[in-house]
Amino acid sequence: MRSQHVWLPEPVRVLSRKQELETTWTLELEPGQSGKGGFLPGQFNMLYVFGVGEIPISFSGDPSQTERLVHTVRAVGPASSQLAASRPMATVGLRGPFGTGWPMAAAEGSDLLIIAGGLGLAPLRPAIYHVLNNRERYGRVVLLYGTRSPDDILFREQLEAWNRLSDFDVHITVDHAGSDWTGKVGVVPALVPTLAFDPEDTVAMVCGPEIMMRFTASALRDAGVDDESIYLSMERNMKCALGHCGHCQFGSNFVCKDGPVLSFDRLRGLLSLKEF
Amino acid sequence: MDDHGVSSVITLDGLQCLLDALARRGYQVVGPRVRDQAIVYDELARVEDLPVGWTDEQDGGHYRLKQRGDHALFGYAVGPHSWKRFLHPPRVGLWQATVVNEDRLHFEPVRDDAPRYAFVGVRACELAAIAIQDRVLMDDNHADPHYRSRREQAFLVALNCSEAGGTCFCDSMNTGPDVKTGYDLVLTELLEEESHGFLIQAGSDEGADILSELPGTPATGAHHRAAREVVERTRSNMGRSMPQTAIPALLMDNLEHPRWDDVAERCLSCANCTMVCPTCFCTTVEDTSDLEGVTAESSRRWDSCFNADFSYIHGGSVRNSTRSRYRQWMTHKLATWVDQFGTSGCVGCGRCITWCPVGIDITEEVRAIQGDSSQGEQT
Amino acid sequence: MKSIAQLVCEHPFFQGLNSEFCDLMCGCARNVRFNPGEYLFHQGEDADHLYLIRHGQVALELAVPGKSPVSFQTLHDGxxxxxxxxxxxYHWSSDARAMSLTRAIAMDAHCLRKKCDEDPALGYAVLKRLLPILTSRLNATQMQILDVYGAPEERQ
Structure with missing residues (x-):
């Protein structure tokens, strides 16, 4: 039935709403039929707000938990602002899951560099949950998280908890800070060369603003990581998530179905092109 | 050409019988008609509804109807319409959302009673375009239900071209002018001093069924020879040609070529090329709600990569300049399309050249980049 | 305990420098320590030292009128x-504050400049080590100016 109506959203209730940052909220939704089959870390749903429209929002929850769909939303446009303001018991429209995931299976046995910038930590959080749920399958795991200032650190308590784990390295850096900040100050790419890892046996997963990803990919390449082992989560305008509306094209890639997670060898050369 | 049985020769009366047979079978028959000084696709009941005796003069940014001086029914090239306006309509209602019990949403698909279309006079380039849109909108895990319902019911009466337009270049795209596959029936107009008829051949079982109902005479070797001469004459009259080179690599290796600046100075970013293109498939979604806030509707309409908000993400468009939009359109059409769908997105119909208000010629743009590149290689 | 010469020559900044040059510069070096909150230097003061951090964390800061100082980079071991x-x-362009107990080698700038001036080969070797630091700081500054995380990130 649903397969015939690829455009038709399913109504689901908002179960909870939690403020993360000044303009960022995490919503938990009923999974509906769409969410029953689970999702891959890195995938997204199209969420519809009544009368305003649909927007793609990445999963930010634990992929082993299917009773609730977790999405972290920053209120910036009309749809995301309304979505972020949704009260528990409100209904939203749901289509998904869509897109490719982080290379969790392919990365087994390797060291992982998980590099997030700003709200880019949200689409990477399911990958982190997956790694922690299956810790024995991965080598050394390092999370490098950069954001604007100490007040903009997403999932802060969780980051601190992860950092206390003996087998999970968490490095947080901010662009600028006041004197009460005792952590690192500086940009993410500058920290890449300071991390000890074997570039031959490392898979890097990067999500953040495009400029941050571009510089980070470049720092990873300089450190000797193969293009095929660097994965970025791309962002483009999306209307359908089906590969039909054409909006999300980036070169040959439809970001909605060939991505959002794409290996750097598919983006190389195009990422630095102006207005491509 | 096919293995669906015999070929016949029919007269104009036979053609009328075809239109009637299609209507009797419940098809909405659509074909070329003259309207507003252009040949467009519209409902068709009588042979006389066709653009009898008309032809078109086409060039970059130029389209004019002229009398031919004979009674040819299909003596012109393609006009501003393509069949995509029926298979992938400019606007389609997707679904309605209704608020029930104060806050619960209910989603209901908008009823989409697609007519069963019979297209009459589908040229080889247009069959190629339909085959391309099939790949885009049906050959996937997420087939578009609106396109699929129209497409699967459509009956295609194809046409071997007897006239090449001034902007035609199907021969160099290997899509025409002769029809090869993907049709139910195919016509070749045979117009001579003393006789006017059509060689008609079936390409499907349903086509063969209908053909068997038509009054006609068995086609002879002479008729087939005459039909081949028609398309060969058309082939030799192509107004344009696409350079025979590895175009995808040429364009992707020249993404910063100065020619993009050059074309950007001429391009008005008007989106005409994408509207008339028979393969351009991009759409946007519009959401509207009633004043009471009880129902909202989502609909889809054609969009264009030349529109400013096409590439909008949080606070700005990725492609602001005309240069970047033209580059996106042309590299998609001729290069990245091949990666995506295993075929070029261009069928050589020439519409984008004719209907460009400033006459930008996609074949000329390729040639310009190619010319500079090959000069570069020589030095 | 390691000699000052060993500490200087083993510091990442001078790693790979030939031992002759290294020995030459050791005469300019001495061990220093800064307690948390203590400033290494302030903006505008004479830049009379180069500090090689052995252990600790130092924040480069700019004083902002009416606000607490803003840190734009932290520096760590090595x-x-x-x-x-x-x-x-030779004036400092920012403040430098020890965020934790910081042990460092202070190289006297007058002494360093004199030795570099006298031996251009040494001067060149030192500059080659300083330039990457400058360019990486410049790159970082560019990214910070862009304020990449400040832009909204809605996919719409």
Whole structure:
């Protein structure tokens, strides 16, 4: 039935709403039929707000938990602002899951560099949950998280908890800070060369603003990581998530179905092109 | 050409019988008609509804109807319409959302009673375009239900071209002018001093069924020879040609070529090329709600990569300049399309050249980049 | 306990420098320590030292009127603090504050400049080590100016 109506959203209730940052909220939704089959870390749903429209929002929850769909939303446009303001018991429209995931299976046995910038930590959080749920399958795991200032650190308590784990390295850096900040100050790419890892046996997963990803990919390449082992989560305008509306094209890639997670060898050369 | 049985020769009366047979079978028959000084696709009941005796003069940014001086029914090239306006309509209602019990949403698909279309006079380039849109909108895990319902019911009466337009270049795209596959029936107009008829051949079982109902005479070797001469004459009259080179690599290796600046100075970013293109498939979604806030509707309409908000993400468009939009359109059409769908997105119909208000010629743009590149290689 | 010469020559900044040059510069070096909150230097003061951090964390800061100072970079074990000592008129361009107990090697700038001036080969070797630090700071500054995380990130 649903397969015939690829455009038709399913109504689901908002179960909870939690403020993360000044303009960022995490919503938990009923999974509906769409969410029953689970999702891959890195995938997204199209969420519809009544009368305003649909927007793609990445999963930010634990992929082993299917009773609730977790999405972290920053209120910036009309749809995301309304979505972020949704009260528990409100209904939203749901289509998904869509897109490719982080290379969790392919990365087994390797060291992982998980590099997030700003709200880019949200689409990477399911990958982190997956790694922690299956810790024995991965080598050394390092999370490098950069954001604007100490007040903009997403999932802060969780980051601190992860950092206390003996087998999970968490490095947080901010662009600028006041004197009460005792952590690192500086940009993410500058920290890449300071991390000890074997570039031959490392898979890097990067999500953040495009400029941050571009510089980070470049720092990873300089450190000797193969293009095929660097994965970025791309962002483009999306209307359908089906590969039909054409909006999300980036070169040959439809970001909605060939991505959002794409290996750097598919983006190389195009990422630095102006207005491509 | 096919293995669906015999070929016949029919007269104009036979053609009328075809239109009637299609209507009797419940098809909405659509074909070329003259309207507003252009040949467009519209409902068709009588042979006389066709653009009898008309032809078109086409060039970059130029389209004019002229009398031919004979009674040819299909003596012109393609006009501003393509069949995509029926298979992938400019606007389609997707679904309605209704608020029930104060806050619960209910989603209901908008009823989409697609007519069963019979297209009459589908040229080889247009069959190629339909085959391309099939790949885009049906050959996937997420087939578009609106396109699929129209497409699967459509009956295609194809046409071997007897006239090449001034902007035609199907021969160099290997899509025409002769029809090869993907049709139910195919016509070749045979117009001579003393006789006017059509060689008609079936390409499907349903086509063969209908053909068997038509009054006609068995086609002879002479008729087939005459039909081949028609398309060969058309082939030799192509107004344009696409350079025979590895175009995808040429364009992707020249993404910063100065020619993009050059074309950007001429391009008005008007989106005409994408509207008339028979393969351009991009759409946007519009959401509207009633004043009471009880129902909202989502609909889809054609969009264009030349529109400013096409590439909008949080606070700005990725492609602001005309240069970047033209580059996106042309590299998609001729290069990245091949990666995506295993075929070029261009069928050589020439519409984008004719209907460009400033006459930008996609074949000329390729040639310009190619010319500079090959000069570069020589030095 | 390691000699000052060993500490200087083993510091990442001088790693790979030939031992002759290294020995030459050791005469300019001494061990220093800064307690948390203590400033290594302030903006505008004479840049009379180059600091090689052995252990600790140092924040480069700018004073902002009416606000607490803003830190734009932190430096850690193995990093170098201060490049202004090589550029006339030799004034610090920011404050440097120890965030934790920091042990460092302070190289006297007058002494360093004199040795570099006298031996251009040494000077060149030192500059080659300083330039990457300058360019990476410049790159970082560019990214910070862009304020990449400040832009909204809605996919719409």
């Amino acid at each position: 990093d170098v603090v201060g490049v202004s000592w090589v550029l006339p008129p």
